[in-house]
Amino acid sequence: MKYVLAVCCTVGLALIFIFCPIKNIGTPEPEYLRIHIRANSNLSEDQRVKYKVKNAVVDALIPILSNIETFDEAKSVMRQNFDLIEKVANEVLLNEGFSYKCAASIDNEYFPARAYDNITLDAGYYDALILRLGNGEGDNWWCLVFPAFCFTNSQNSDNIVYISKIWEIIKSVI
Secondary structure (H helix, E strand, C coil): CHHHHHHHHHHHHHHHHHHCCCCCCCCCCCCCEEEEEECCCCCHHHHHHHHHHHHHHHHHHHHHHCCCCCHHHHHHHHHHCHHHHHHHHHHHHHHCCCCCCEEEEEEEEEECCEEECCEEECCEEEEEEEEEECCCCCCEEEEEEECCCCCECCCCCCCECCCCHHHHHHHHHC
């Protein structure tokens, strides 16, 4: 009886695989949470302070992002830390003599195709942590909060710090 049951199960599974189309069950498309730090303007002093803000904010976010494993968790943690992010950015702006402030938000916006090292993000709508410095009308610095792979150590801009387990998975597939 056990033999007959095993044969029936095997034949049944074989028929399912033969007659049922199998969808691509490969690695799911990764979800990206961008970060954009938008300078007040394109004046050189606004662009210069944008990078100082970037260094301070990245230093503050690295420990926060080090254990993030999902896109939804990244968005939630960023929302929970808006006050910290704005405080860090505003301290830099104040110390550099600027009267405008930073406003943090997560928005779903259209972005053109962009490449960073060996990752290309297609043009389309993405959720992004947006840091608007003042009017936020200048050029921006961008990267990914999730997977957080391109945050650089502010002490050495050539040293890429990989802080996401998800990035390691994506990197192995690429």
